[in-house]
Amino acid sequence: KAGVTQTPRYLIKTRGQQVTLSCSPISGHRSVSWYQQTPGQGLQFLFEYFSETQRNKGNFPGRFSGRQFSNSRSEMNVSTLELGDSALYLCASMRAAGGVELFFGEGSRLTVL
């Protein structure tokens, strides 16, 4: 059974640009969550999507957005990149409402220069 797949694994952008990260959940999983991991702030929740609807959002500015498609694949977008957006962005999927286990992908490492 394939795990959570995130693309790209590594990318470099410059300040002011925007970036789109992709996440394919485990087959059959309908919930997708995104987390940001930085050395200073640790792991922080960005948002969660379930059946194409955002049902929870963390405390991040509006530059961070996401969406989920009908096949449960998800994308997150960061516009007007800042140096502080450099981080490992982790996607996690979960079976359905009532599930308790998140399965994480290997992450997309974003470097903003």
Next chain:
Amino acid sequence: AQSVTQLGSHVSVSEGALVLLRCNYSSSVPPYLFWYVQYPNQGLQLLLKYTSAATLVKGINGFEAEFKKSETSFHLTKPSAHMSDAAEYFCAVSGAFGQAGTALIFGKGTTLSVSS
């Protein structure tokens, strides 16, 4: 509000020694508690989870954790460390997991070093 505190950002043990990683939580609702492990340049892998069943939870790779409500703790232990256990470990809490409005709250992490 929920929070997690991991005591000790870095723990060093010798191979074969007991591993003890400490986690204390704060939650206004009955919590779900998790321990995840992260190896360099990889994502998070679930070691074990507490979901209000047995208070002593056994996980993968010989790890276990005990939920102690009176102490609001969920410490992770392993009787005998192996070199392959060297990694970063995260404790996390969530209430009513899987329902709308929930998310995992992670501790800052503990880096485990194992020496031969």
